[in-house]
Amino acid sequence: MVLRINGMASGLDIDSIVKQLMTAAKVPADKLKQQKQTVEWQRDIYKDINKKLLDFRNNKVFNFKSEKTLAAKQVAISGDNQVFTATARADAPIGTTSIKVMSLATSAKMTGGDIRVAPVAPDTTVFDPASKLSDQTAKLDPSLIVGTGTGVGTDYSFKINGTQIDVDTSVDSLNDVISRINKTTNVNAFYDSFTGQISLTTKATGKTADIKITDDTNNFAGSILKLNGLVNTPAENAKLEINGISTERESNSFSINGMDIVLKQKSVFTGVAGQEADPTKYVATSIGVSTDTSKIVDSIKTFINDYNDVLKTLQDKVGEKRYRDFLPLTDDQRKDMKEDEITQWETKAKSGLLYNDSIFSSAIASLRSVTSAVVNTGNSDYRTLSSIGIGSINYAEHGKLYVTDEDKLKKAIETDPDAVLALFSATGNGDADETDVGIVQRMYSNLKVTLDIIASKSGTSIFSDSAVLKSDSMMGKQLTQISNQIDTWNSRLIDMENNYYKRFTAMEQAISRMNSQSQNLANTFSGN
Structure with a gap:
């Protein structure tokens, strides 16, 4: 730590002088910080565009090119x-x-007898299916064994079609047993409170559906539930x-x-x-x-809107105006500005950062080239988008697509739906010649190339829109390098500032000694 003496002997504002000296020295470091901020903004733009392209390719293009969409x-x-x-x-x-x-x-059905003690049937107020079975032994025909309360089926168990049902009468009610049957077996159980009967019905239908009760410990299913194991109504x-x-x-x-x-x-x-x-x-x-012509036409219109939206997003970025006089703000500049002024400044500073970007420009060219491609569909009348009533209207709109003739589109779908499907979605025979590959299928492949390039440069993922960006990408490495340079400069600036204070401190000490000597001489000559 350098001893700092603030102008006590010289009367100078040392802190102010050092600050002015350091302002000039900090310019290279501030430029590096501005450069880092610019790269981070550019990477954020790539991330946002990557997210949009991922959604377009993996959801909209993928779903549109499927047979269920275009062959509805x-x-x-x-x-x-x-x-x-x-x-x-x-x-x-x-x-x-x-x-x-x-x-x-139909399902197979098994119906048991009245489980209640005679002659109370059909009185529904005597036996409560929601109460513990152990509390109602006198109401059942015959009375049951009272369980231990362990809740692990120590009293009774039985199997329905091979699935075991355990019953602890000190814990379970009849409703619990029925719920257990419904949840774990392939039959549905139902208790009718009016008749006191339980019915089992297979969840499946058909002749193979059956109900078999086996391993009936202590005869709970047969004696208590009155299910004798005989199917009353076979499945058909x-x-x-x-x-x-x-x-x-x-x-x-x-x-x-x-x-x-x-x-x-x-x-x-x-x-x-x-x-x-x-x-x-x-x-x-x-x-x-x-x-379903109307549904297919609607799907095509939706896809065209999605395509136009992505195309415009890319075109807006490569054509966005660049304000070169608006660089990222330094920390000192921010201190002197209001929040809204900072926002306005940064809006212009971020504008046009990817003006004429080569990746986006290539993506635009690829999208437009694909939509004007000729596809061998097997029908010479329907080989291009224009042949089915889809195309651009105004050259100034730079490739924006429209359904220019809906009647023509409907006629193509109704006349040869397979050709329309092939025009968009044909996968081709796998050779290098893509003349038999559909327009949207080509677009799907080309977008993968674009996403790969963006990922290589900015560190995005071609599989998800994860906010985590890879540090081994081109921009990741660039940011690491800039950060290291900033750290070096910050260390240098600390040393420089300490050196300034060290010099001024030495000056102050020298002046202080001279002042002390002058005072001593004055005192000597004055006879004091």
């Missing part, structure tokens, strides 16, 4: 639309399917006719030809008793599958 189908049900519901996936073939439903798939398959073929399904929900069907009720029966199994005695309901 719709269904029209003719006949009794209460018989079933139907939805069509993208892979559903265009055409008509006829369905007759003779019977629905749904019986139907599809395009003239008599068939069955284990579930009322199934898929055929890219359509998801959910059976709701039987078809209208026109026969007489005894003819229920004859498909000819039922009225058919038809499903017509067609291209």
